[in-house]
Amino acid sequence: MPPVPSSTPAYHERLWVPLRWWVQGTMLVASLWLAMVVAVPGPLAWVLTAAALGLMALLFLSYGSAAVTLSDGVLHAGRAQIEVRHLGEATALDEDAARRAAGVEADARAFLLLRPYRKRALMVEIADPADPAPYWLISSRRPQAIVEALRANT
Secondary structure (H helix, E strand, O other): OOOOOOOOOOEEEEOOOOHHHHHHHHHHHHHHHHHHHHHOOHHHHHHHHHHHHHHHHHHHHHHOOOEEEEEOOEEEEOOEEEEHHHEEEEEEEOHHHHHHHHOOOOOOOOEEEOOOOOOOEEEEEEOOOOOOOOEEEEEOOOHHHHHHHHHHOO
């Protein structure tokens, strides 16, 4: 278990799954229930539907639990972490730049924490020559806020 930060984070964001995914997932589970209720006994249909709904919730909560935090001189992106002193230039990317950085301009060695429902991202160069990743590419709602927090902590 990672150490608990001793101070208030300079930046914190959780990459929650958007509401529309929950609505669409619930509609999918409702369709599953409708198909099941005519094919199997009622109680079994309800049990299977409840299990499907629970699985969907577990998957969405797990996938959306990734956090981006800057605290105590360490940038955390999901389970990865790096000290700010090993970071180079940080750049906030708009939708088009983020798509290019994750696509045609991508480096296979880069660390990625991307979510398809977050269109903007942050690119942070790695200044540590021992680190094989040239940069981190991190999805964010507010990439400019992370850039400003990183600049304030360097």
